Amino acid sequence: MKEKTGFSLNGYVVIAILLAVLVIALPQIGKLTDVTSIISLVLLGLNTAALAGFMMVQPNQAKVMTLFGAYVGTVKKNGLRWTIPLFNRRTVSLRIRNFESGKIKVNDNQGNPIEIATIVVWSVSDSAEAVFEVDDYESFVNIQSESALRNMASSYPYDPQEEDAIALRSHPQTISDSLKKEIQDRLDKAGVTVHEARISHLAYAPEIASAMLQRQQASAIVAARTRIVEGAVGMVEMALDKLREKDVVELDEERKAVMVSNLLVVLCGDKHTQPVINAGSLY
Structure with missing residues (x-):
């Protein structure tokens, strides 16, 4: 109709x-x-x-x-x-309205339990469909929005597992577009237009939140250490090249190894190093 x-x-x-x-x-x-x-x-x-x-x-x-x-x-x-x-x-009413869903618990596509909620901005675009195609269009919007949110959340991981992979936490705009389309497909029959749909709450479920926080911290530490080591190796290489170009000192392979070891300790350590001055010969 x-x-x-x-x-x-x-x-x-x-x-x-x-x-x-x-x-x-x-x-x-x-x-x-x-x-x-x-x-x-x-x-x-x-x-x-x-x-x-x-x-x-x-x-x-x-x-x-x-x-x-x-x-x-x-x-x-x-x-x-x-x-x-x-x-x-x-x-x-044809005015634009907001609907905020309650926090629902759902498993992402990795099987991790998460809590998620959404805000949907919608309005009636076809009054005849809204009145005659469904019994209560406002209740229909609420229930179908939560159903679409549950289905969308189970289609993506919470955190990206690979580089450039779409995830709930790392791609908010893509997730919002996907959620909007999912809700609109369900509400077309009710004469309702969805103007915007965004995630208002996203978190791991309490029973795994602590473990996932430790995993995120470990990933961050590994990533930081990787960058530090890459930068330290580049600085050591630059130092050796400069010493060779300016003929400051001739170093054999053993002395180079000692120098590289000392520089990496200084550059990669998470605490301030204490220099030790050798007053005698190198050996």
């Missing part, structure tokens, strides 16, 4: 018409034997019944109208509107 424009008139114009009919019909009421007076009474009755057709449409709201169970259209024009009094009208 798709949205269509329903019948409605400018309410102020209708008020003017009803007042004009009232002014014309009232003087004729006293003449009960005259046909004109009977017509005037009928017009006054219709005037009174027509008052039930007025409705106020707020900005970014829609009135979904039905007649004896049949959908007859939607009114989106703002202001005072008038429609057929027999139409049943239901107000649907």
Whole structure:
């Protein structure tokens, strides 16, 4: 079922018409034997019944109208509107809304239990689908968003296992786009448009958080040490090249090994080194 424009008139114009009919019909009421007076009474009755057709449409709201169970259209024009009094009208908000899911526990694609939550920005784009295709579109948005979040979270690892691999923690924009598409696919049938979907909470589950923190710390230490060693080797190589170019000293292989060892200890150590001065010969 798709949205269509329903019948409605400018309410102020209708008020003017009803007042004009009232002014014309009232003087004729006293003449009960005259046909004109009977017509005037009928017009006054219709005037009174027509008052039930007025409705106020707020900005970014829609009135979904039905007649004896049949959908007859939607009114989106703002202001005072008038429609057929027999139409049943239901107000649907078209404004942008936020939904924040609760924290749910789910396993990522590595089997690690994690806690995750999302914020979904959405609005109704098709009032007919929102009202007639699902029983309660707001509840439908909440449940389907959490279901999509659970399915998306189980498709990616928490941390990247390989370089440039997509993970929940390292690629927030990619994950947000994937989550938005996942939710939109589920909400299309309800006439809802998803404007944005972002992760609002992401953490390991408490039972493994401590172990995973130690693993992250170990990985960080290994990465830091790797960079330090690479830099130290480059500095040692540069020092030997400079000594050779400037003919400062001639070093045999054994002395080079001692010098390299000393330089690596100084450059790679995590504490300040204490120099030892040899007052005698090298041997």
